[in-house]
Amino acid sequence: MAKTSGKAQSRKIVLTLDMGGSKTKAIVQEYPEGKPQVLLMDSEVADVARASVEGIDTEGIPESRAWVGVGGEYYVLGALARHQFRGISQLKELKYELAVPKVCGAIWLAKEKLGLENDVSVYLNILLPPGETQDKVQLETRLKEVFRGFETPAGRMRVRMTYYNVASEGSGVFFHRRRTSGGAIPTSMFVMVGYRNASAFIVRSGVPSRGITSDLGMSWLVNNFVSKTSGLSPDNTSIVEVLVEAGASCDSQVLQKLSRKRKPDEIKADGESMSKALLLVRDEYWRAMARWLRSRREDDVCELVFCGGTADYIRPEIDAYFEKEGIPISWHGDIVIPDIASSLGNRMTDVVALHEHMVLEFDRVTNYERSQSLFDAPTVKPDSVTDIEVKANTSTRLVPNYAPRPVPKEFLTMSDKI
Incomplete structure (x- = not known):
């Protein structure tokens, strides 16, 4: 890794970003020894005039007053966009198209949380649906241009992008599973189901395919529910x-x-x-999901790996269906969420695992020896591991308790080399 030139070196951060349809979720830390922190912002974005941002209150937590000025255009983000400017999540827009203001907003938020100066160096990792990763070159070009200087509540920021990576949704879970299994992954289909969409890719001989994306996220179910109710x-x-x-x-x-x-x-x-x-x-949502999975699953797939908060929501249907099909299911790659990310549970699995993978890669490339875990082990243990009863579509059945199990000792041991 090249060092930043100049008399005063800018501080380096690793930022891993998941621009979900309901939340922008990120993990950030100073590299190498900083402790990871979680950054969360609501997903809404609103374009505004410069005069609008000049009137925004400078007090309060950073998450509630985030805005950026990019190339003469101004955007308010998160809770501020939703409450004050009628911003929307823009679920029909490509995540790539909203990436620039969201990335700039996340970097400003990281600066505020970590006490950084307005000049920073960033190792940037972004999760996108498989259908949008081909836009990574255009996004990189645009970010490099914007990083020469963009406006924030703390003044003009300049960013040196020391490293840039775009990964398909589900990649963090895949990397963790590959490492913890010693590379011996059976032919598997990784399925990430979030708020905005559902994505899937197949892994053969440890190599993931390009993957595909559908609109079968939680928003599909919500819109269907609203259409069948009043008010x-x-x-x-x-x-x-x-x-x-x-x-x-x-x-x-x-x-x-x-x-x-x-x-x-x-x-x-x-x-x-x-x-x-x-x-x-x-029932309608699960049937649509099952049809989509049947159309994409190939005959040699012998395991499915589900991840994402929406997958948890329909877990009874998933378990029942694939039990009949005789296909094993892995949930969230057996990843245990650290305490710092526990507020969103399994919705954080992919971004936490990708951040861990990338820090391990940086350690390997720079020959950095890490003596302790990147994340602290979770302190909250499940109260019970007994089965609980839930009612699925047509009948009552027993399903496993979904509370996280205690973290294995070897989980997130940073001396483990890839």
């Missing part, structure tokens, strides 16, 4: 949280939280009608 908007950010809480049984009492009625009997009726709608929507 709801897909822009309501609490819908997903309530649907997840309602579980596989589509608990009507939980779904009452989405009712806009005032009378108790009307609220109860809303919950019951939403429960019926959600049961049907789950």
